[in-house]
Each structure stands twice: as C-alpha cells, then as structure tokens.
Amino acid sequence: MDYFIVFVTTVTGLYFHWWLYVRIKRWMDRDLALSLAGQDQARRDYMLERLDEARRQGVKRRDLPRWLERTAADYPAS
Secondary structure, eight states, rough: OHHHHHHHHHHHHHHHHHHHHHHHHHHHHHHHHHHHHTOHHHHHHHOOOOHHHHHTTOOOOOGHHHEEEEEETTOOOO
C-alpha cells in the first residue's frame, strides 16, 4: 500500500509540473504576441489570431518570435 501512495503522489506531482510548464509557455507566447501589438485592441486581436495560426502551422517555439515580428509588420496600417 505504501508503494501505491508513493506512486500516485509521484505521478500526480509530475503531471502537475508538466501542466504548469505548458501553461507558462502559453502565457509567455501570449505575452509576446500582445507586447508586439501595443495598446490597439484591433491589433491585439490580430496578433492573437496570428498566434493561433502559428500553433496550427506548427511553428517551432524558437522561431515564434521572428514569425510574430514578421506578422506584426504585415499588419495593415490604418
């Protein structure tokens, strides 16, 4: 029974750390996209859509900042 408790506790802890790591990565990516957008709400929405597009296209994390910078530069000026 002791091994079962240790096993369940270890698996639960590992899952929680993985979940937290994934959430922090998503928050960092979102903050990057929003920082490139500035205060304009329409541009912020545009950048969040581009972030979703990058995820769908499978853009690697190391390439994401450059990819987002390029898409921010492509934003139509109003």
